Amino acid sequence: MANYGIAIIGYGGIGAYHAEHIINTKSLRLKGIFDIKKDRNDLAKSKNIHVYESLDHLLHDLTVDIVLIATPNDSHYELVMHSLHANKHVICEKPVTLSTKLFDEMSFLSQKQKRELIVHQNRRWDSDFLTVKKIIDSHLIGEVFHIESRVHGGNGIPGDWRRKRDQGGGMLYDWGVHLIDQIMLLKDAKIIKYSIDFSTILGHEVDDGFLLHLYFDDSTDVLIEVQTTNFIKLPRWYVKGLNGTAIINDWNLDGYINQLILPLEETHSQTVKAGNGLTKTMAPPSEDAINKMKLPPILVEPNVFYEHVCNALEKKESLSITHGQIRVVLSLIENLMNTRV
Numbered sequence: 001m002a003n004y005g006i007a008i009i010g011y012g013g014i015g016a017y018h019a020e021h022i023i024n025t026k027s028l029r030l031k032g033i034f035d036i037k038k039d040r041n042d043l044a045k046s047k048n049i050h051v052y053e054s055l056d057h058l059l060h061d062l063t064v065d066i067v068l069i070a071t072p073n074d075s076h077y078e079l080v081m082h083s084l085h086a087n088k089h090v091i092c093e094k095p096v097t098l099s100t101k102l103f104d105e106m107s108f109l110s111q112k113q114k115r116e117l118i119v120h121q122n123r124r125w126d127s128d129f130l131t132v133k134k135i136i137d138s139h140l141i142g143e144v145f146h147i148e149s150r151v152h153g154g155n156g157i158p159g160d161w162r163r164k165r166d167q168g169g170g171m172l173y174d175w176g177v178h179l180i181d182q183i184m185l186l187k188d189a190k191i192i193k194y195s196i197d198f199s200t201i202l203g204h205e206v207d208d209g210f211l212l213h214l215y216f217d218d219s220t221d222v223l224i225e226v227q228t229t230n231f232i233k234l235p236r237w238y239v240k241g242l243n244g245t246a247i248i249n250d251w252n253l254d255g256y257i258n259q260l261i262l263p264l265e266e267t268h269s270q271t272v273k274a275g276n277g278l279t280k281t282m283a284p285p286s287e288d289a290i291n292k293m294k295l296p297p298i299l300v301e302p303n304v305f306y307e308h309v310c311n312a313l314e315k316k317e318s319l320s321i322t323h324g325q326i327r328v329v330l331s332l333i334e335n336l337m338n339t340r341v
């Protein structure tokens with residue numbers, strides 16, 4: 001089994017998360033970190049993690065095979081380019097950068113240097129996403145025609161670079177890049193139309209949320225919603241098929257499926273009292289028409305991303321996060337950003 005030396009640039013929230021997982025991954029050795037903030041360097045030292053004096057020291061360390069970049073979004077481009085020039089493989093946080101033009105340069109250099117550039121699209125391995133994928137792929141609710149994917153927070157935007165436009169802040173870059181990426185993996189179809197409403201209710205210079213509608217050429221429509229002012233959350237996923245509906249409430253896979261087991265014409269719903277009136281259309285279907293099922297949960301090991309990277313570098317498996325996929329999402333985000341006034 002190969003053993004790769006890896007160093008982290010940016011030991012903030014996600015940098016520290018990476019360090020913890022790298023330490024627990026057999027094929028990786030954490031060589032150290034580099035951060036521009038003293039308190040983050042002190043924290044690393046307190047955990048017996050080596051702290052490089054400078055970026056150059058890190059890039060010149062011949063025992064470092066992989067550089068992992070976990071700094072604010074606007075700094076990714078330069079750090080990726082420096083690392084590739086130093087002949088390192090690179091893992092870069094999402095969004096890999098802020099424009100397709102810059103990404104094309106990064107991608108070109110990685111090919112030229114024969115070094116991998118891997119984007120940390122870790123939410124491809126989220127259990128809730130993989131469970132939705134399984135529901136769709138195994139036709140548990142028939143042909144799927146409507147998907148709602150949401151993340152709701154009630155804390156506003158953290159008061160750091162995420163509030164700054166020139167640093168690539170805002171929720172479309174932060175969460176949009178994950179949620180759009182997931183949807184593109186669920187659908188073997190092309191987007192034919194889209195529209196977005198940005199939320200700026202908190203008064204920052206960046207979006208504090210958005211509602212994005214995507215329409216695909218197989219007649220599926222998708223709603224992606226990210227908000228930061230929800231003190232009651234809506235479900236993480238709501239998926240409708242011709243033969244059922246699935247709901248996943250949260251990342252812990254609370255939810256269920258209602259499968260339609262009779263043709264719609266035979267569901268014999270009864271007229272019921274509703275509010276100050278009667279309804280037949282909105283009454284529940286008869287009991288024999290619906291099979292309430294548990295979700296088919298897909299559970300994932302915590303180190304799966306890092307192991308995948310090592311296997312890919314060893315050529316035991318091919319990289320599942322391709323530059324083509326990254327570019328499609330980045331290009332859509334770029335177009336959506338251009339609609340912002």
Ligand code: NAD
Binds near residue numbers: 010014015040071
């Ligand atoms: P953060 O602010 O908590 O940490 C960023 C760190 O980078 C800070 O410690 C800062 O001092 C350091 N830094 C800034 N510029 C630097 C430079 N030029 N050289 C070295 N260090 C530098 O931010 P965060 O939440 O950790 O986010 C960092 C990146 O990770 C962003 O791109 C973000 O989108 C991404 N992220 C991804 C996930 C995920 O699940 N994939 C989750 C959170 C954040």
